[in-house]
Amino acid sequence: MKLDQLRAFIAVVETGSFRSAADAIHKTQPGISAAVKTLEAQYGILLFDRDSYRPTLTAEGHAFFQQSKKLISQAQQLENLGHDLAKGTEAPLHLCLSQMAVDDNSMMRIKAFQKQYPDTSLDITTDHLYGVQEALTKNQCEIAIGPRYGLDDRHAFIELNKITMVTVVSPELLDTLSINGNKVKQQSLYGIPQILVTNTTANSTENGHRYILPTGKRWYVNDFQTKKTMLMHGLGWARMPKHIIQSELENGQLVPIDVENFTSQNQLPIFMIRLRHQTQSYQANLFWEMMKNLSPIEK
Template identity: 30%
Template sequence: MKLEQLRMLSRIVECGSLKLAAESLHKTQPALSMAIKKLEDEYGFKILNRDSYRLSLTEEGLSFYRKSQELLLNSHQLNSLGQHLGAGNEPLIRVAFDQVCPYTQVLKVLKLCQQEYPLTEFKISEKSRFGALDMLRNKQADLVVSPWWPTLYAAGDFDTLPIGHFRILMVAAPELFPDGPVTHSEQLKSQVHLTIETSRFSFDSDSLMLDKGVRRWKAQDGFTVKQLLLAGLGWGYVAEHLVTDELERGELIRLTPSDVEYSVMGEVRLIRNLEDSLGPVASMIWQSFAQMETLPIK
């Protein structure tokens, strides 16, 4: 069996006659008849019913034809993949992003890349507290979207591209503080501080946020912290874009104690290892981010 025989069979079924199929394939009718006859002889059953004016598939032929369509599709996909890889395009891109970073630009760029390079596979990882940057440093990601401070240059040889900003807010369920607005950090100590586990970066410390003398629960990611906040189990810091709707509906409220930081703003950057060259697909991602307007802090 050869793929060319299956292509002929497929065309015969589509056209319903040897004459039309031969014309569309620029072959002679005897050539098509011989190809199908060889298939029938090879497997020992009739594929085409030739008793009527219009050719039709036998019961066995229909089953064979359906399976052949899968094989032809796989062949086409394999050929396309071969051309894709032969052009130097990466078979896989690993992208990681931090939950604190707004997703709008990331999703837009991934959509553009999917349209431009449909055969490149993507492995998308979502992390918290510099986990994405840690993956880049350990060669587990090719590109990451992460919060950025200048001190992070000490963590590795990175090339960075500013692409936006983030904001972290101190929030809680309204029933957690029924006596009125939180104006001082002492009011927080009666409730549990919900936080995300620290990363392996030395500068990522719980001391960066208020927690001395406060009971503390730790979760692995921002989404879990959000659910704990909504359940009224404590107060905590969470990315603004994760709780915009809940704040508007009053399910969560902002806490603004005067003696501690209750809002943290910073820059978001696209980051890669400087020593690793970018292939065509990764370069397209980089350039797409570069051409987008940086999201402002609201």
Template identity: 30%
Template sequence: MKLDHLKVLRAVVETGTVKLAAETLNRTQPAISQALKALEFQTGTKLFDRSGYRLELTPVGKRVYLQSLRVLSEAEDLTELIMHFEKGQEEQITIAIDAASDPDVLTPVLASIQLRFPETRVILQAELLSGAIEAVQTGAAAFAVAPALQVMLEEEGFEYIPVDKSVMRNVAAPMLIDTMGAPRTLADLRRFHQVIARDSGQGSGLFDRELGVQKGQRRWYVSDLHMKKQLLVTGLGWGRLPEHLIAEELAQGTLQEIRLTDTHLSFDIEIFVFRQPKLITGPVGSSIWDAFGATSVSLEKHSRQAT
């Protein structure tokens, strides 16, 4: 049984006549009729009722037609996959994304890649603190999206593009803030548990210490920012989270920002996408980098308009 015969069967069923099927496939009517006869000979039964103006599938014909659709779909997927690799498109791309980064920065890029390169597998690798940098350093990820300092990225020799900005805010549940009284400095928070995200990397260089954690501070550790947020909402501690992750809780009042009269707790962060310098990439990797470049241009334009 030939795939070509199954394509003819599909065209005849979809158009309803041999004539229209011939026009759709750019063939002659005798060629279409011959293909149908060959298919019926191979199946050993009639597939169409030819008594009316339009060809109607017989009960057996309906089963053969439905099965043929599955076969043709798989054959077309296989053809697309072969063409994908013939064009040199990557089989897999890994992107490390720091939990403090807003996923909305990444989703438009992923949408365009999914549309243009449906056969490439994309792996999103969640990281915290130094984990994203380490993933790119070791080659575990082709790209990373993470908050960073430009000087740090330059010291590592990375190519980088700014793609977003955010604010890290220290927050707690209203009941815990009431218990704190009126704290003025960080020292006043020592006896209340600080919930700290554990580094997913080795924590070398700038990360080789607990940033924003004072000596003597009571502390709990988590490996996930959503778990951290849950603990804060339930009043089990206080901690720092990116603004986009707690916007709803701040609006609803289930979390409140800790404001110290003598200490400034919140700080701005800039999100970058970065990669190894002169990375040899295929068309998928190049498209991802270009898409982030377009995001950066839009961000810069928006900043100019805001000012």
């Protein structure tokens, strides 16, 4: 068994075909097929059911795939460590934060860690929705901080805090809405764009957004700062993390609304997340344990 054979096998599973796998890892299709057949011959098992239109994992293939992903992840980490050691440098701790989780709580935690371990470098990226967990599976970070999107048995996670989500519009838009008691009628929002931050994952779909009206316009932006600016200019309505718009709520540039039959406001738990099978670096373990001591509930 060779790592290249495992990479070929994993590529077929993740892309859905031998041809797409060949394109994804820059190999020939016959080379991909030969790598998979060699693995099957070596262990005397069938990894794929080839009777269907697309290659489908057998029960043995599914189990083999799970362990293959673990091994490739560990091999990649070992390779990265080797390069860092050769340079005489310590690898930074890679964190991915949900854009919704860039608040005072997260910053105070990171500051506390940096104060206790001042020689540890941090490489921090931000993403949104399922993109945060995708950064973990693609080995782009060791630890993620964000809401519970896409978490399953592969993940270990600890709740760090909760953020408040609130639905808002500009005062000028509020004057155009139909009100029933204290609630805004859904129908009055159908002609106004609901502004959403784009789901950045490779298989991005609208399903990444849990709080959308079934009918109405939807506009997409890349980040919450753009979303806030558009809201302030009366270009739409949206749910926003309260900590991002606190000053705008206080000075009246944005106004909270309660929409009929819609989750206009709620508390959203924020978690620290890692992959259970992933071998953690020394720095990642330090960060995890420190955050764990600050937040005692681990799941």
